[in-house]
Every structure is written in C-alpha cells, then in structure tokens.
Amino acid sequence: MTDAAQLAGLVRAAQRGDGLAMAELLDALAPAVGRWCGPIALQDADDAAQEAMIAILRGLRGLRDPAALFGWARAIAVREAVRVARRAAREQPAELGDLPAPGDPMLAADIQDVLSRLVPEHRAVLMLRDLEGLDERTAAALLGVPAGTVKSRLARARASFRKGWQA
Numbered sequence: 001m002t003d004a005a006q007l008a009g010l011v012r013a014a015q016r017g018d019g020l021a022m023a024e025l026l027d028a029l030a031p032a033v034g035r036w037c038g039p040i041a042l043q044d045a046d047d048a049a050q051e052a053m054i055a056i057l058r059g060l061r062g063l064r065d066p067a068a069l070f071g072w073a074r075a076i077a078v079r080e081a082v083r084v085a086r087r088a089a090r091e092q093p094a095e096l097g098d099l100p101a102p103g104d105p106m107l108a109a110d111i112q113d114v115l116s117r118l119v120p121e122h123r124a125v126l127m128l129r130d131l132e133g134l135d136e137r138t139a140a141a142l143l144g145v146p147a148g149t150v151k152s153r154l155a156r157a158r159a160s161f162r163k164g165w166q167a
Contacts, residue, residue, distance in 0.1 A: 085120035122157030
C-alpha cells in the first residue's frame with residue numbers, strides 16, 4: 001500500500017467501523033510493527049507486536065490525521081515493546097556470566113545476546129536512533145522523555161553494548 005490517499009481512505013473507513021478496511025490496514029502495518037518491536041522486545045517481539053496491534057486497533061478512532069498513521073503506530077509499538085520487555089526482564093533476569101569471548105565464531109549470532117543484556121529503554125533508544133535513523137527530538141517525543149534523556153541513554157546504551165560485545 002504505497003498510495004497515501006488510499007491509505008487515508010482505509011484509515012477513515014476503519015474508523016467508521018469497516019471490518020475489511022481494518023483488516024487491510026492492520027495487514028499494511030504488521031511488518032513495520034514487527035520491525036519496530038523486534039530490537040526492543042527481542043524474544044518477546046511477537047508478544048509486543050501483538051500488544052501493539054491491539055493498542056492500534058483500539059486507538060484508531062482517536063487518530064485525527066490519517067497521514068500520521070505510521071508515526072502514531074511507531075510510537076505505540078515502541079511503547080508496547082518497552083512495556084513487554086520490562087515485564088519479561090522482571091520475570092527472568094539476564095545472566096551476565098554468559099558474555100561471548102573475543103574470537104568466538106558465533107559473534108554474529110551474539111549480537112542478539114548482547115542486546116538482551118541491555119535494559120529495554122536502552123534497546124529502544126538504540127533502535128530509534130541507530131536503526132530507524134531518527135533524531136534525538138523525534139526519539140524523545142516517541143519515548144515520552146526529554147531529548148537530553150535520549151542523548152544520555154544512547155551514550156550509556158552504546159557503551160554497554162560495546163562493553164558486552166568486547167567481553
């Protein structure tokens with residue numbers, strides 16, 4: 001779905017209760033929601049994406065500008081991914097003794113392992129800044145924190161990632 005007018009029409013139809021339009025809209029959003037939730041919620045990305053899709057479905061009537069759909073959905077997906085990741089971290093804390101050794105042939109696979117050791121807020125800021133390429137103000141608005149907080153979290157997240165990677 002690349003046509004903005006067509007997407008806006010789907011949003012308006014879904015807001016009026018058209019089930020087919022809602023299904024089409026959710027199908028169009030699902031890949032992006034998964035892409036946003038994955039780096040933050042890690043092994044719980046599917047749960048986070050599902051929670052985000054439910055929140056999008058419930059909140060769609062409140063979306064005033066259909067052109068803002070993807071930005072609005074991204075904010076919801078990031079919020080839900082952080083929430084799910086926090087919940088998972090409380091249920092099962094990371095074990096810091098399993099960091100990969102330098103020269104390990106499985107280092108590429110260990111990126112996920114190093115990311116899993118970061119707190120969800122740090123994974124979120126890394127995803128928004130380094131993967132999505134958002135500036136600090138935009139990332140701050142999505143996360144609901146001041147731009148300075150994003151800057152400091154990003155510095156700590158990068159340092160923690162480097163430390164975990166080099167361990």
